[in-house]
Amino acid sequence: MVQKTFGIYNPETATGAEQFYLELGKSHVATWLKDSNSNVISAFELFEYDAEMSPVFANVLRDVKLVSKIMKDYHPQVQVIWENSECLLVPANYYHEQVSTQYLNIVFGNALHADVSGHTHTATRTAAVFRVPRAWKEAVVMTYPNATFEHKYLGLFNSFNYDRQGLYAFFYRNHFILVVVKQRKVQLMQTFNYQTPEDVLYYILNTCNQYGMDYESTPVRVSGLIDFKSSLYEEMVKYLPDVAVDSLPGNRLGGAFTEQPVHFFVPFFKTTT
Incomplete structure (x- = not known):
């Protein structure tokens, strides 16, 4: 439903x-x-x-x-953005269409009835290799035959060209995309499913440990479907000293958006504003 x-x-x-x-x-x-x-x-x-x-x-x-x-x-003009976890970002020099499927199979395992694609961003010399269920692609093409396709990860990657260091969590209902930026370079972009606030804290703290980042001094910016009165946010600010709301660049939202907190829309608009 x-x-x-x-x-x-x-x-x-x-x-x-x-x-x-x-x-x-x-x-x-x-x-x-x-x-x-x-x-x-x-x-x-x-x-x-x-x-x-x-x-x-x-x-x-x-x-x-x-x-x-x-x-x-x-x-x-119809731009379709796939938001799923089966995506790899690779230097454009290492992207070859004939081995895209092997890249994905090694990391995510084999998939039946999947559509594999690649998209290169010339300015950052980065390519996204991704796959989606073939039924998704067929349903969209049936409705919008003029659609063009890209993956969420590549758009997010391009939006972090000038950030110095920090963790960014983009929340959806039961999962979030975590982006790690260190020394002005994106080190990690990964989707995590979660059920409890403790799940989210574990992923963030474990990521800090893996990348040698002090969680007490590392900025953590959150956005998306997260309520500041929720137990999730309360747990985050309890254990992470530098938690703040991520924002959108410039004045890009129409007047009707003022009735809702701007951070709700950051995961959607950050890649297209």
């Missing part, structure tokens, strides 16, 4: 020249519009679903489209 978590619309900022984004994960579908001239986000929707209760992804996409105000319209 698909549930709508957010529906934010700024009709006064819509110009008709919006880029349409569609982020797809194992438990969510997010859509938003960004004005191509001003880079202002004019609308955003987030839908969540239980993958075990909704195993057919084409049905999830169909149900989302039935209730979405954004997806009902025709969009000449």
Whole structure:
């Protein structure tokens, strides 16, 4: 069953020249519009679903489209962002399409009925090698034959070019993406599933230990679906001295977004603003 978590619309900022984004994960579908001239986000929707209760992804996409105000319209530009864990970032010089499947099989194990792709970012000379269930790709192409595809990890990687050092946690409902930056270089980008606040603390503290970073002095920036009154956040600030909210660069959100904390939207917009 698909549930709508957010529906934010700024009709006064819509110009008709919006880029349409569609982020797809194992438990969510997010859509938003960004004005191509001003880079202002004019609308955003987030839908969540239980993958075990909704195993057919084409049905999830169909149900989302039935209730979405954004997806009902025709969009000449459709950018699909895969948000799943089966992705590797490699130097562009080491990316070869003919061995992409072997890269992924070594790290994540073999997968049946998967679509393997690669995408290179020229400026950072980095490539993302990733795979998604073939049924996901087929469902999207059926709905948006003009879609182009990229992976969340590569967009996040490109957004950390100038950060000096710190840990960044982007929270979704039952998982988070952890990014480690040390000496102005991204050292780790990995997705962790969690059920309790203790799970999150373990992953963060263990990561600090593995990368020789003092958790008492390392900045930890959080964003996404995390409530500052939740037990998760309370546990984090109890054990991590330098916890703060991550933010978005510039004034890129329309007026309707002021009713919600900005940090909710950072995981979605950080790669596209």
